[in-house]
Amino acid sequence: MEPPPEAARASRTVTPTVIALAAALFALTALSLTVGAGEVGPGRVLDYLLDRDGARANARLSLVVGDLRLPRTLTALLVGSALGVAGCLLQAVTRNPLAETGLLGVNAGASLGVVAGIALFGFDSGYAYLVCAFTGAVVASGLVLLIAGRRGGGSPMRLVLAGAALGATFGGLTNVLVVNSAETYDTFRFWVLGSLAGVEGTGELTRLAPVLALGFLLALLVTRPLSALALGDDLARGLGHRPGLIRTAVAVAVTLLTAAAVALAGPISFLGLLAGFLARALAGTRLAARLLLAGLIGASVLVAADVAARVVSRPYEAPVSVIVALIGAPVLIAIVRSKHLASLGMTDPAAEEGPSGARRSGDRGGDRGGDRGGRAARGARGARAARGARLAWAARVRGEVAVRGEVAVRRGPFSLLLPYRPAFAVLGLLLVVGCAVTLSAYAGQSDMGLARTFRAVFGYGDHFDVLLVQKFRLGRIVAGLAAGAALGLAGCLTQTLARNRLATPELLGVNDGATAAVLVSVSLSASGTFGAWWAGPVGALVAVLVVTAVSGGLGQRGYRVLVVGLAMSALASAVTQVVLARRSLNSASSLYVWTSGSLNGRGYSVAVPVLIGLAVLVPLALAVGRGLRVLRFDDATAASLGSRPARTRLLCLLLAVALAGLAVGVCGPVGFVALASPVIASRLSGPLRVPLLGSMLTGAALVVLADTLGRIVFDGTELPVGVVSAVLGGPFLLWVLLGRSAATRV
Structure with a gap:
């Protein structure tokens, strides 16, 4: 059997796209190494990297390139890749194109952990931030996947709004700690913007690199079983996989990647959404290709945003998360306005329910591939219920029937229909x-x-x-x-x-x-x-x-x-x-x-x-x-x-x-x-x-x-x-x- 035209077309474009993204990422990396404070041009940067004429012995070059630009660029590459892969994993496991660590409250949970460490324990190192961010991200990831595991809980709108609820709760708890300490707030107000400006040397990156490596390894290992899970839990079990274990492994991978990224650069939202959505548009349903593309896109966007942050408001630096938001928000809008929204799993809640909560003909059972006869029967019942509700409401509005629980109050030419329950x-x-x-x-x-x-x-x-x-x-x-x-x-x-x-x-x-x-x-x-x-x-x-x-x-x-x-x-x-x-x-x-x-x-x-x-x-x-x-x-x-x-x-x-x-x-x-x-x-x-x-x-x-x-x-x-x-x-x-x-x- 030949693959669908869309899948074949996506398959043919993956390899050229990977090559193009890799080339773009290489160019952005070179640009990141040559832009910034210190007035060190491309030639001197190349001298330092190749150690020509003893360039690495130059104290100024060593400071600007070795301690500032190179660690910052490497951090942007790893953090961007981590958030891109984490967003792609969440979108795959929840089958939701809007799933992303920032929108689903995972970043907020990690942020709460870091702020708690600063305020309550006085932590000030990246490794300590990791422990705190890991704890907060574990709680958030577990709640997100718990909601996704409920019947109907994986619908896009419910997950996004559940993420908003989790983010608000964690954000409120963060504020409880921040408003009571001026010192904590002074650190928090710059950290919460998400920035790579504070990266100096490779010490923090070296300590967090094993965590990122473990997260990437888990993402690679769950690629095949997660692809089977997209067919449904029953079919995945029939192929020898365990859905609960797969979701747990995904949660651990997302937690490791997100916690390390937040510890290194602060909370950066929309990047996982942007990378995951574009990867899906380019690679179709091939999860391995989507993960690779999501990592490349995430790294490219974050490096580009970091370069822009250094030049748009010189001599100051713009917050990198703001620039990413300026890119990610239009993409989010493009998702919900897409003509192919139905193929992405999005539904219109207004079209699914009648005024009295009755399901209309577009029942969710049809989305799950139920039999046509049952779906038609449910649609007919829903349509009759909705039509009956509309007729009853129309009669009530026109005053053609008396409604139980209401009393008419009349004074001369004026009258008022007073309902008991709302009045009480x-x-x-x-x-x-x-x-x-x-x-x-x-x-x-x-x-x-x-x-x-x-x-x-x-x-x-x-x-x-x-x-x-x-x-x-x-x-x-x-x-x-x-x-x-x-x-x-x-x-x-x-x-x-x-x-x-x-x-x-x-x-x-x-x-x-x-x-x-x-x-x-x-x-x-x-x-x-x-x-x-x-x-x-x-x-x-x-x-x-x-x-x-x-x-x-x-x-x-x-x-x-x-x-x-x-x-x-x-x-x-x-x-x-x-x-x-x-x-x-x-x-x-x-x-x-x-x-x-x-x-x-x-x-x-x-x-x-x-x-x-x-x-x-x-x-x-x-x-x-x-x-x-x-x-x-x-x-x-x-x-x-x-x-x-x-x-x-x-x-x-x-x-x-x-x-x-x-x-x-x-x-x-x-x-x-x-x-x-x-x-x-x-x-x-x-x-x-x-x-x-x-x-x-x-x-x-x-x-x-x-x-x-x-x-x-x-x-x-x-x-x-x-x-x-x-x-x-x-x-x-x-x-x-x-x-x-x-x-x-x-």
């Missing part, structure tokens, strides 16, 4: 908000009981108690309530708009875009303060316009919106890290706390813009509530029910952007509040409602409670509210991803 949910959430406010005002007041604090919140009781609570505590609480309500409402709007529970401002790039805009405005400001209050909404608007334009519109391709949002977040985060790295330690430390999400120093004056915004935007959101409910269906169904989907989508998008931007301006990018609030509110009010008010109240309560927890968890040290929400929100996102409920299925 709102009342319960109001009670929770009141308790959260009281607890936050009480926390830290050792001489005041809860009863006195509760009275002081409302202006009753001792004059000193009222002054202490309302002047020094309540302002910060009001700022937290306003920001939380704005985030909760923004999350509800974006989730309903994209028809995806996981489409939140932070995952759409809105928060990072607003943060980067605020920090850029600080850098451009003569006073260096947060005077540009409008920078947050403007940055959020720019980010969401880019995400929407590139992804092709919200609600049409849910996975595109989310993945493009991840790319946008990576670029904006790189800008943020560069701004922080270029400021003084004191200024950078205070700004870093804000970029983690903090209410420290916030009061009534800061909360006023958000309160005004809420007063204007909440009535608008409630007014479009009916349009949001029917927008859960496709555009044709929504239009048949009297809605205008395009106008409703645009209005909701602008509302969400404005709310998220204002919230970031108050307390920075507080993560996962926009995700958790609508999910919790929907569980309380029922799945048929768009819980706008419930999401607002839930978000307000979550921010205030997280801020309270951050103030009391460590005696004498305050954790930013964003750090607390990230540490607790990551596991929550994993629960949403892995839950069996149709309401939270991705």
Whole structure:
């Protein structure tokens, strides 16, 4: 049997491609050895390498070439190859073109290990970094493959978002260590950018070379069994392989390669994704050729990025990870916009489920090669269920049937249909908000009981108690309530708009875009303060316009919106890290706390813009509530029910952007509040409602409670509210991803 045309074509192009990449890598290596500080030209470098005329005895040449350029170039070659091979292995074992050590949280786990070593044990050597990075990477790799091993867990969107959850959790724990130590932060803020500038001599590389060699050897040994695993676990067992052992070997190889790379150069994201995807495009399904090409591509890209980092901002050096992100983010966008996306294993979640969670005709069973008759039957049942749900919803919207659990309230010409369950949910959430406010005002007041604090919140009781609570505590609480309500409402709007529970401002790039805009405005400001209050909404608007334009519109391709949002977040985060790295330690430390999400120093004056915004935007959101409910269906169904989907989508998008931007301006990018609030509110009010008010109240309560927890968890040290929400929100996102409920299925 002849191979498919695509496979034959890929086979014919592998050898010429390998030769071309090897030649390009050789040229880049030569360029790397001749570019940089020291004013040593190509001729003198060649003299040193060949030891002509005793060049190696020259102290200056020995320093520039032997101690700086040569070790740095070798490190770039090995680190780039390691990340490329690791990314290719992850893509193969998960059968997911978006799998990569940075996107799947492995880099964040390794980074947490290194920061813990610096902060807790005072480590300052590459070998010590390896031990710490290895521990963190082991945990992250194990969790990633555990998710991939679950039924349906290997789907591209679920793995990417699970990686985002793991990365956020590990990042939050990293921030817990960093914000409590200025010395650790001073080291961390440069290391986290990913750089080869600190490589001097071959000592660190020599100690880590055996680890890299072992990782490459394992990658070579698992090539054949991993190719069999691509056929499915049953067929792999039939060929004599053990799938569990194969996945474990891949996890060990990825961990060794990633841990050593992070220890040498810091976390560099997107490189494994870029190398693995291009290798697959060039070599097809031939795993051995893909691994070879991924190693060559990774090494070439990192060497080229390192050379660019030395020349683009002389006499300074640009962070190499920023340059790699500028290359990798467009490639990630190209992946999700590819016409051959279906062949890469990508699916559209919006097309897989009906409004009530029923599977449509494109059931996953068809993707697994099930029988046509069963697939057709399932498709017919799904279509009937979806059609029935649409008809029931249409009847309800037109008022043709009475819905159980609702009561009509009429006063003269006005009438209101009041549902019992959502009404009780709102009342319960109001009670929770009141308790959260009281607890936050009480926390830290050792001489005041809860009863006195509760009275002081409302202006009753001792004059000193009222002054202490309302002047020094309540302002910060009001700022937290306003920001939380704005985030909760923004999350509800974006989730309903994209028809995806996981489409939140932070995952759409809105928060990072607003943060980067605020920090850029600080850098451009003569006073260096947060005077540009409008920078947050403007940055959020720019980010969401880019995400929407590139992804092709919200609600049409849910996975595109989310993945493009991840790319946008990576670029904006790189800008943020560069701004922080270029400021003084004191200024950078205070700004870093804000970029983690903090209410420290916030009061009534800061909360006023958000309160005004809420007063204007909440009535608008409630007014479009009916349009949001029917927008859960496709555009044709929504239009048949009297809605205008395009106008409703645009209005909701602008509302969400404005709310998220204002919230970031108050307390920075507080993560996962926009995700958790609508999910919790929907569980309380029922799945048929768009819980706008419930999401607002839930978000307000979550921010205030997280801020309270951050103030009391460590005696004498305050954790930013964003750090607390990230540490607790990551596991929550994993629960949403892995839950069996149709309401939270991705």
